[in-house]
Amino acid sequence: MTSAARILLDREIPKKNLSFQSVSSIHQAWSKFSNFAHEKGIRRLEHITSDLAINYGKELAQKVNAHECSAGYAQRLVSAVNTVMKLVNTRWRAVKPVKDCGIPKRMAVRVQAPSGMDKDDIDKAVAELRVNGLIRAAAIVQLAWCFGLRVKEASLLDTNKALAQCNEIGRFHVSAGTKGGRARFAELRHSYQLVALRESAEVQQKNRSVLKSDSDWHAFRERELFEARAVIKKHNIKQYHDLRAAYACHRYKQITGNDAPVLTGVIVDREADRIARQQIALELGHNRISVVSAYVGGMA
Incomplete structure (x- = not known):
């Protein structure tokens, strides 16, 4: 079953449905389920059921x-099963890790301050990326840091349209690349945000987003964004996701007047903290305020 699953996954690469990296990680996770199925006497893909x-x-x-693995890891293993079985049978009913299996919800809590808090580091990273010809990655860094966008959201954003919306109503619509299809508005609050949009629009030109017209998200991520990692690390930015966390920490300070708990280890005002988390959750495109702990620190 392991080999058969790999064949199905590999077929999705030329279709651009999955990247090489995704196929590798999904296949690795699937192999664990395959071992489980073998122990139950199941050795063919068509014999796998939702109950199994x-x-x-x-x-x-x-x-x-039993603290033998994390909730996030367990959920990813189940997700891999769904991915493969959907390729086997398009009518496969996805197994829900939390509802069907009782796997706890992921509750990540940031315990270290995110890198990329200093705007000087961001500016230097952007400048070097441009010098190296990585102008699209530079735009992604700006958009992620200035607006708290996910990397995929920033990559697929029509910055020309966003700039026009900001000039008209002071905010822009985020829909492409969102998680779970949850669209939202990003507000314009600072002059440097407008600069980031203008410079990104210059990169985009007449394309649909900052990506080249002949490129797609997966290829861009595997090539230019991957190459740009070495540059941003030189400027004290450990990973792209930290740009989003840095945005959240800055917004926490703007809303409450206090530094984020991950920076100080304390919550100064409980009510202000609650209000800030509600607002930041909306701005980041999340439904639950508990998720904000992964950006600004815990609520305890």
Whole structure:
């Protein structure tokens, strides 16, 4: 079953549905389920049922509760099963890790301050990226830091349209690349945000986003964004996701007047903290304020 799954996954690469990296990680996760299925006497893909996948997820839930693996890891393993089985059978009913299997929800809490808090580091990284010809990656860094966008959201954003919306109503619509299809508005609050949009629009020119017209998100991520990592690390930015966390920490300070808990280890005003988390959750495109702990620190 492991080899058969790999063949199905590899077929998705030329279709640009999956990247090489995604195929590798999904296949690795699938192999664990394949071992589980073999132990149950199942050796063919067409014999796999939702009940088998749910039982697998329930075993993973027990491991999470026993602190043998994290909730996030267990959920990714179940997700890999869904991905492969959807390729086997388009009518496959996706197994839900939390609802069907009882795997706890992920509750990541940031305990270290995000890199990229200093605007000087951002400006220097952007400048070097441009010198190296990585102008699109430079635009992504600016948009992620200035507006708290996910890398995919920043990559697919029509900055020409966003700039026009900001000039008209002071905010722009974010819909492409959002998680779970949850669209939202990003507000214009500072002059440097407008600069970032203008400079990104110059990169975009007449394309649909900052990506070249003959490129796609997966190729851009695997090439230019991957190459740009070495540059941003030189300027004290550990990873792209930290740009989003830095945005959240800055917004926390603007809303509450206090530094984010991840920076100080304390929550000065509980009510102000709650209000800030609600607002930041909306700005980042999340439904639950508990998720904000992964950006600004815990609520305890």
